[in-house]
Amino acid sequence: MKELNIDELKRRFQEKIDNDIKIEPKDWMPDDYRQTLIRQISQHAHSEVVGMLPEGNWITRAPNLRRKAVLLAKVQDEAGHGLYLYSAVETLGADREETIDDLHSGKAKYSSIFNYPTLTWADMGAVGWLVDGAAIMNQVPLCRCSYGPYARAMVRVCKEESFHQRQGFEIMMKLASGTPEQKAMAQDALNRFWWPALMMFGPNDADSKHTQQSMDWKIKRHTNDELRQQFVDITVPQAEMIGLEIPDPDLKWNEETGHYDFGEINWDEFWQVVQGNGPCNKDRIDARRKAKEDGMWVREAANAYAEKRKARLAKKAS
């Protein structure tokens, strides 16, 4: 094949994207497209994995066997999501171990929501309803992302997510229609998780430095503010339906725009948590590091066993 210059390669690449032709691992791609995807997909993978911790906290204390089985299945799904995504990162030539080491060293980020503690059983409801709800809103458009392996992983993930949100909403609904104490517990969980859930969509569009390029590459299909607005519009009536109150005095329906207006997000808090100063950042990373170190002997033993088995089979064959 004749050598193409970089400008021509870039032009052909963008032409494919514009025509909604997916990019596959062995196709030529600009280096910053590759790096953007490695960063985004590995952060997404880390979020799935770290996201197991706040919910794992309640598995042994679920109020009954049904709730326990459901929560366990949900957390197991999140582990699966992490695995699909680490595999997608590997197709871009990234080293899986290195991406995980970047998480443990603090170099790589994950969704800031998982740095908040889960204090009561109602938090399992709020997390499923709001956190998985916000995640779904982010992930559905990613099913059409221009990078094939990421888009395919997202299709699987989105199929699995829908029960996550429903089981959370069911917990909230049950508590909200229970005793006054149970209802108060649900309201308290909503109060604590509402604003951090809105922060999950990232900075306002005006302050989001990567948005335009990611939209041109069709990695991203909607801006942060569009998705956040959509989330508010969908969630407010759900809260009303179960008799809970959104903790925002500025929230009101705007007849003209056809959307809810809502109050200012505390961006100071957002950046503090992103930079590592949230209530649980240290606990989360410590738990991940400990899991890796404690599991080391298992991974080594599996390697040793695999080699022994291979040698035994080779001997039998000869």
Add this chain to the structure above:
Amino acid sequence: MSKKEWPLWEVFIRSKQGLSHKHVGSLRAADEQMAIENARDVYTRRSEGISIWVVASANVFASDPNEADSLYEPANSKVYRHPTFYDVPDGIEHM
């Protein structure tokens, strides 16, 4: 720290009897036995399959997308391989 990572495996799943195995993704495992067990946990939690193949990714050889033009060109020029190439007059049936 041990740097010996488990090898990468490509996973193929037959969703039901009568269909071929289809690539669903990849995973890491120490050997083929563990790869199948992990594939069951990662890719068939909702009865998505009845049969699993795993292939060491190192053993997959792929065509080069840069050579796609020359590789598939002979097929593109042979339109007479498709039935739509031929005119069948009105009134002729079962053809």
